[in-house]
Amino acid sequence: MADTKLDIAFWDYDRTRPLVDGTVKIDGVDGKFHSAPIVTEIFRGMIADGSFDVSELGFTYFLRTFKNGESPFVAIPVFPNRAFRHSAIFINKASGIETPQDLNGKTIGELALYGHDAGIMPKGMLMHEFGFKPETCKWVIGGLDWPLKPIDFVPHTHSANVQVTDIAKGKELGAMLEAGEIDALISADVPKCMLEHSPKVGRLFPNFREVESDYYKHTGIFPIMHTVVVRRDLLAKHPELSQFIYKGFCDAKKTAQEKYKHGLIFNSMGTMFPWFSQLVEEDLAVLGEDWWPYGIEANRKSIDAVLRYHHEQGITDRLFKIEDIFLPEFLTT
Known part of the structure; x- marks a missing residue:
């Protein structure tokens, strides 16, 4: 056969x-x-x-x-x-974000769509372990540092009380993070400003390898x-x-x-x-x-x-x- x-x-x-x-x-x-x-x-x-x-x-x-x-x-x-995703949360250092709880009430960018795979897990972790409330934030969805085709082949669903907007034409989330136009960014990919070691940006968890290892040890979750x-x-x-x-x-x-x-x-x-x-x-x-x-x-x-x-x-x-x-x-x- x-x-x-x-x-x-x-x-x-x-x-x-x-x-x-x-x-x-x-x-x-x-x-x-x-x-x-x-x-x-x-x-x-x-x-x-x-x-x-x-x-x-x-x-x-x-x-x-x-x-x-x-x-x-x-x-x-x-x-x-x-992938462990504590490392996927980036911040503008002038935003006043020092702890996970400080994300509440901020303007946060997210790559591609609200709830992309590298966004679901960190949001869930932040909600369960640090009292994060996505509904208190303004969410901006778009491309990182390059043109991104619209993700128009799946529904863009989210809780009714969460405020989600698409990025303005001509804007890129990486540049917006460095400029302080958004306070934080959740992204599967690392923004160019991080790769170029801009002093204006950093990770929410700078010691992410240690944090992610501890997370696995106490939850048993490898995302x-x-x-x-x-x-x-x-x-x-x-x-x-x-x-x-x-x-x-x-x-x-x-x-x-x-x-x-x-x-x-x-x-x-x-x-x-x-x-x-x-x-x-x-x-x-x-x-x-x-x-x-x-x-x-x-x-x-x-x-x-x-x-x-x-x-x-x-x-x-x-x-x-x-x-x-x-x-x-x-x-x-």
């Missing part, structure tokens, strides 16, 4: 590269792999254009495709993008940004593909992990970063041997947090459960 031809899209990650270069094969699949310089263009291709059969999707983009409790896509518990989804109509015809796809992504990630562990023998000479081996060992000490887990059980706290924060922030009109978004055969993974 011939392999099923599938168009599969994701960004250029070390944990997916073995699929692209052929090191890892997906059983029963003749895959054509796609990517894009900006990951939201992959999301657009899946949601708006129907270009792919299997695709990485930002969790918030996926949840916004649900109508009347159902999405045209079904998730498998593969999480190609995850998930993106998952992998499959077209529901495809699985109706070929239900066996879900397991093959899941195993392929798992094998590719395992290949990348083994490469890093093997590299410790040779002091990680394959990278250009001094002390990289020490970083790998430190991450293993905090996060465990499988420091980037796929499957449900190892990620239950992180998935529950994503779903809860979406509902609390008015992005989804219901509190989704894990069973609502993942195929039943993966609930025990």
Whole structure:
């Protein structure tokens, strides 16, 4: 029987590269792999254009495709993008923001849309741990330091009592932060003024690595940004593909992990970063041997947090459960 031809899209990650270069094969699949310089263009291709059969999707983009409790896509518990996000909160140093509580009442910029994946998690963390109230703030949504296509392929939902406006034409959030036109910025990407070490800007948590490590230790949450989804109509015809796809992504990630562990023998000479081996060992000490887990059980706290924060922030009109978004055969993974 011939392999099923599938168009599969994701960004250029070390944990997916073995699929692209052929090191890892997906059983029963003749895959054509796609990517894009900006990951939201992959999301657009899946949601708006129907270009792919299997695709990485930002969790918030996926949840916004649900109508009347159902999405045209079904998730498998593969999480190609995850990141601690205390480091994603930037401030203008003249804004008077010294503590997380000082964000209340401020004007805050956010990249792309209110509740982008790197905005959901820090807002939720700030609300639960520091008493942050998004409804007290003015929110400005837009591009960072470059032109950004409008995110017009998913609903822009938020709580009714939250004030959200689009950025003025010709403006960029990075420049507005440095100029003090906004007090703070939440962004998946680092603004140019930070990369250029402007003295006018900084992070809310300057010691973010220590703070994020402590956050993981007391919550067990390694924040998930993106998952992998499959077209529901495809699985109706070929239900066996879900397991093959899941195993392929798992094998590719395992290949990348083994490469890093093997590299410790040779002091990680394959990278250009001094002390990289020490970083790998430190991450293993905090996060465990499988420091980037796929499957449900190892990620239950992180998935529950994503779903809860979406509902609390008015992005989804219901509190989704894990069973609502993942195929039943993966609930025990």
